[in-house]
Amino acid sequence: MSKTQKVAAASRHPNLPKTPSGITGLDEITEGGLPLGRPTLICGEAGSGKTLMSMEFIVRGATEYNEPGVFMAFEEKADELAMNVTSLGFDLDKLQAEKKIKIDHVHIDRSEIEETGEYDLDGLFIRLNYAIDSIGAKRVVLDTLENLFSGLSNQAVLRAELRRLFEWLKEKGVTAIITGERGEGKLTRQGLEEYVSDCVILLDHRVINQISTRRLRIVKYRGSVHGTNEYPFLIDDDGISVLPVTSLRLEKPVSSERVSSGIPALDKMLGGQGFFKGSSVLVSGTAGTGKTSIAAYFANATCKQGKRCIYFAFEESPQQIMRNMHSIGVDLQRYVNKGDLRFFASRPTLYGLEMHLVAMYKVIKEFKPDAVVLDPITNLITVGSVSEVKAMLIRLIDFLQDEQITVMFTALSLNNIVNEQTDEGVSSLVDAWLLVRDIEYNGERNRGMYIMKSRGMKHSNQVREFIITDKGLDLVDVYLGPEGILTGSAREAQILQEQTGEVLRDFAVSRKDLEISRKRKVLEAKISSLQTEFESAADELNKVYQEEELIKSVADKTRAEITQLRRKDKG
């Protein structure tokens, strides 16, 4: 078929008509629900939630979409069913009395039945037809049709009749769910998938590392786009929640609004204003570096502004956290009382990662917080591998970004460089990464904090010393000496030492000055004595010269006198 023909075909049949199942998340995966007026097969192992899912389909239809439904049970009796789903808040007796649903239990007991000769399943058709017509049902569930196979031995008749049944359901125009037990190498033990070709949903209940996770996959959905992944789902007080988890698009709204970290000095390091709203922040560090304190400060600051915050604790109980935070002057209790802060503490091993995610989604959707804290994510490792935790956190961050919720994770890093770089592999996902490190020096342990990264803002590259006192958290500049970073008492000592050094130097300088002046004086004295010496030498030399002059003049005079005397003699 060429492209233009395809488009034309698509416009002729715009969309496969669907009916919303009413099950949280399922309609998103199927892009609208189950095929309207057609049978859908739900298959899975025993205990995978088939009956519950189909029952929710009927109940939601009756209560939310005004579509009465018939539930034909081949396994459980009507009162047993009613009891089983009471825990989900479904009151089947009331709905039956209101003629919104009808439960018909088909009892098949091989020991009571003898087969002889030809028969068909018209009785079942008539019963179903009667049930549908009596309440004007739009939805039908057959749970579990395969029980027919254990009750009746004539397979040829059964298969022919099943084919007829599905045709009949389509003609009747009801949206039907047929459940089937998972078989070896096949979707269902009796190959029901051969008859139901429109939509097949597979439920799975897997136990990995002693933790069970329920998953759902749409094996096929003829004529419709659908999510193809395995989606985890949760059964709780509100029924089934399926999680349409993986978002493939990177089209998140962004905000340039800032939120304070609660520690003014830290805000200052982050360009003076704190984190971006809706961003994700990772605080990692070794044990006892104050990660929880930072997280509590952040929660406290959020609530202080009248915003709402959820604190997911995977390690400590809420009471424990609140007590501990009291010691640094943070009173979380009042925000809990006020209803702005909510704690959700659970052991990671309570359920699988996916379930944690589903549970968190539910709580977040319900509470609509401005900020979320997860403390610590590293504990989740106990229920999944690093890559699984990463995948889960990607989904969580995606979701939170969509909702414009700021999230702070804390992560425990082991004391080696490699791990620091790859904290659960989430460091590349988060927008800001604060690292709190132990600085061990001079027989004591201090905390140093620095910002590994902070996307989209100017941030300090400096290591700050992170101080926890009974007044709270603060950051101070560390001393960078020739031996490296100095913190704690070493920093104090270094400062003292510097002060001493200055005094000493001053003293030394004044002594040197004195010596110089003394030297100058000595030199000057020497210079003057030399000059006197020179003068006397010059004097001496002058004396000889004058004597010679004198002698010469006297000699000349004498010679002249002699000459004259001679001339007189002649004359």
Next chain:
Amino acid sequence: MTKDKRYELRLYVAGNTAKSATALANLKRYCEEHLKGQYKIEVIDLLVQPQLAEGDQIFAIPTLVRKVPEPIRKIIGDLSNEEKVLVGLNIRPVNTI
């Protein structure tokens, strides 16, 4: 042995189909033969009274239900195999020793 017993039999059919007719004919024949005078047959057409299907847990057609004596037994099919029907109804054939 069977003389003191009363049999109440109910045959569920859906319209006048060949299978229903065969079943009814077979049933009448067996009863006349083995249970003369101590049986009662009630034929219920589910097309007329569909609401009765649930009560007796009917899903196949035709179905023969032995209401009395208890316990309830069901035989589905056109009742073409006499031995199976008699075993199913727990009737000992009189012509055997």
